[in-house]
Amino acid sequence: MRFLACLLFLLGSSLSSVARPNFVMVFIDDMGWGDFSCFGNKDAKTPNIDRIAAEGIRFEQFHVNSPICSPSRCALTTGQYPQRWRIHSYLNNRADNERRGCAQWLDPKAPTLARMLQQNGYATGHFGKWHLGGQRDVDDAPPITAYGFDESLTNFEGMGPKLLPLTMKPGDSEPGKIWADAERLGKPVTWMQRSKITSGFIDAAIPFIDKAVAGKKPFFVNLWPDDVHGPWWPPTDKWAQGKRGLYLSVLEEMDRQFGHLFDYLRSNPELRDNTLLLICSDNGPEPGAGSAGPFRGSKTTLYEGGTRSPLIVWGPGLIDKAKAGSVNTKSIFAAFDLAPSLLSIAKIEAKDIAFDGEDIAPALLGQKEVSRRAPIFWRRPPDRKTASPALPERLPDLAMRDGRWKLLCEYDGTKPQLYDLDKDRGESTNLAAQQSELVTRMTQALLAWHQSMPPDNGPALGAAQPKKKKK
Known part of the structure; x- marks a missing residue:
């Protein structure tokens, strides 16, 4: 009887672990609130992301916690204000970080959503831009895996295995290389066309997910593309004129490449019914490239155009089915609210961690249009x-x-x-x-x-x- 009870306990624990929801966090670089066609873009089409929005929930009052890259990523990662960890602006070379009063990298002692999920049985992977330490001459930063990730693949702004960009424009006979000195920041290094790097990260994330599913583990995946940050390198057959034209070509190509990931999640019932996919931007657009829609300001400014981000949440088996294709215009919250909210959805208690973010899980799941209480x-x-x-x-x-x-x-x-x-x-x-x-x-x-x-x-x-x- 004792053996049977033990077996049933272990089986129950395993089933409980498998039943925990999976999370995929897509964090697009330098994209404006108005750049998805489902958020009003008339100059470009993003049909794959639009379909995700039509099956999920669009949030119109979601913010990021900084109008510039590294601190925005820090808040999403930690659930806290980035200033607590002296990530005040984008991380650059060592001297410039000191000049601005910034840390050289995110302290590994900082709480991270990935580590909390990893400690509770999740497979955790980071695929894409990191920019929280390990760039330019800062070559002694911790590897991305020190922050709670089982595997990582990044670009030139992070420590560990990486994809680096080859560049081609119409008329070029040979590709160029940029950020070649980043090879010293982690091996192995794969060089691929800059116009295809989003698919490179997706092609690494999918086998990671397959391995987690085969191992009966829930998973958490960051998919943080280089796109649509400048300089812009669309495929040569989709080249365009001017900053705005190049930007829109890259935007449409990024959407096309993401279609592979979305179809992969949608076509597998086990994933479709138990995965929450979140898509947003890390800050507002570069002036003259992306669009902040009706909002004032752009990247680096504290006006709404710098901090308001288009958020889409998809999870056919997790969100209220009546809310599929809906638009939430009322819930006011920010990127640092996502960490405590996803932990709540996973039914994981974050012990001894003082989040600045709040649990707004009912909004993400379409159950209630709640907002965070604090400013x-x-x-x-x-x-x-x-x-x-x-x-x-x-x-x-x-x-x-x-x-x-x-x-x-x-x-x-x-x-x-x-x-x-x-x-x-x-x-x-x-x-x-x-x-x-x-x-x-x-x-x-x-x-x-x-x-x-x-x-x-x-x-x-x-x-x-x-x-x-x-x-």
Whole structure:
């Protein structure tokens, strides 16, 4: 009897493990809120992603936690504000990281969603861009597997096995190589056409998933493509003119390549019924390339165009079937809310971890249009007082979203801008003068958050940037 009871216990544990949902996180690089055709793009078609949206839920009020790459990825990975780990801007070479007050890499002691899932029986894989340490001359960063991943395959901005880009444009007889010195950051290295690298990461992720399924393990996969970040290298037969044209060609080619992954998940009942697929962008678009839709601003700015991201969640066997093809216009949340939410869906308790993110799983599953309770706070990248060194407009240093209200201001709380996003999502009418009490309350909360975070070198770098000349 004791043997039978033990056998039944082990069998039950195994079945429980297999029944846990799988997660695939697609994090697209530098894509605007309005770039999927299902989010309003009239200049390009993204039919594979549109089909996923038609079978899932689109979220219109989802944000990322930074308008620039590395801190946005840090928040998604840890469920915490990236400033807690001194990931304040994109990670660059060692000297530039020090100049801006940034860490050289994400501290391996940081909580990560992958590690928590791995410790609870998940197979975990990262395929694509990392950009949380191990780039340029920073060659002593931890490998990606130190953060809770069983396997990894990355590009030139991470430690470990990698895909590196060959480039071809019409008329070239031989491919060029970029980032060739990244070979020293991990082996083995595979060189492939830049226009096909998204499929290279997908072709690595699918066997990883197959192995997890064969081993009766649930899986968590990051699929973070280089696309649609510039410079843009579409296939030579789909070459286009100008920044916008090249960008759109890369966008459509990325969608085509993702079709293979989506068909693979959809065609296997075991995967289709127990996998949650999430697709979004890491920050707003590069000006002149992607589109932020109706929103003001772009990559590096704290306006909505820099931080609002198009989110699609698909899981035919997990989300409310009545919500398939629906649009959630009410739930307000951010990328750092995904870690505690996915753990909740997997029924895993995160012990001794103080997430900044909140559990909004009912929204992801289409059960209820919940929002996070606490406000969302942002601090600009320390080196970006202007959107780029060539642009004159000096941008706000801090921002806060609290329900319908969005506040932006300087580090000391001056020059407040207040917008009612329910009525003015383009942030065109500053209501600060008419809402002085609200501005005071929100400013106090925003400055308290800012002062509670490890500092960066933003004040000094902003003061050093030339100010716009008065006419």
